[in-house]
Amino acid sequence: MSERDYYQVKMTMSDIKPPIWRRVLVPSNITFHKFHKVIQAAFDWQDYHQYVFKFPEFLIIEPSLEVPLKEGDKHPKRTKIDTVFEEYDHFYYEYDLGDSWEHKIEVEKVVIVDEEKHTPICIDGDRNRPPEDVGGVPGYEEFLKTISDPTHEDYDFMLTWAEKDTGGRKFDPDYFYKNEINRRLNRIKC
Known part of the structure; x- marks a missing residue:
């Protein structure tokens, strides 16, 4: 077995009561594009809409004709989560910019996981999306x-x-x- 740093992250859908949430262990060196895939799998979204990660000073977004990158924004395939998680303990992820499914992402802690496969792991959650x-x-x-x-x-x-x-x-x-x-x-x- 090899040890690896993982982030323990809680993801909660905004404005829905009772809350819909997941707690997931995520390998520390993945890109935001891969983290998007983790969120999609954790909530079983179908992954056919655009998404954006929202931070106070910038967005992490895959540019499109409708939403081009602005100065300061970052590309999800070129930005690793550990470079941002060290500075921000919470931020927002929006999936489907029409329906606007916003998820509050809370970086709870770093844990060491003995994991050969290096995959994300859901450890808790509640309710269907x-x-x-x-x-x-x-x-x-x-x-x-x-x-x-x-x-x-x-x-x-x-x-x-x-x-x-x-x-x-x-x-x-x-x-x-x-x-x-x-x-x-x-x-x-x-």
């Missing part, structure tokens, strides 16, 4: 109201629509299964 393209926090609140009322005219439609995110399972807002998350994280080689 919202379905993709549900319309942000207000759309998610409406979705939850609809699926909690079997007499609602859109009840069956919304549950069937959400199966695109659940692999055919009935959507359960309280669903959290650490082993499933770790299987996804295990595919991210760091």
